[in-house]
Amino acid sequence: MIYVGMISDTHINQRDLKAPNYGIPLIVLEEIKKCDMIVHCGDIGHCRETLGFLVGLAPTIAVKGNHDKHTKEKIPLKIKTDFFGWRVGITHGHGDNVRREPLSIIKFFKEPLDVIMFGHIHRPFVYADHDLILLNPGSTSSTEYTPFSSFMTVAFFRERLEIKIFILDKRREKIEGTRSAVFKKISHKYYKS
16 A cells, blocks of 8 residues: 655745745644655645655655746656556646646546546545546645645555545644545446445
């Protein structure tokens, strides 16, 4: 099993760098430091410092978001990887109309995938058909497009995926609620259980 903490759209600013938690809510950090790996789906903000901080918690992979375009760090726009036999694509998802039509994220990748992790829309999103699962953790810092901040954990097992969305209270100090889903893999077809 691989336990992944998934965050996006942290939008870390200069003031955040002075805080010991780099502007990421402490409740988020408490949960993601339990993970085997952190995936940041872009719009990091102060990439070098923020990613250096996250790597201190757990191995971290990240993609560049539209607000990271001026960074000097070499951060890819998309990544294809494998988590415990699941073919995973990671991107921020900016461009086109992903905010209005999240399913348009599929065209960012040409190769067959089991899971696409993305950011940009600032709201948690889980979608599955029988061939593909789309995951978006929402934003840990912004309530621009939704009234709450959020993040996600994903446990990758050989034959199933366990997803948990964490909804934060307005002050981002505690978890206000969670939503969970489990998907079973049967020969690269996915069924919610």
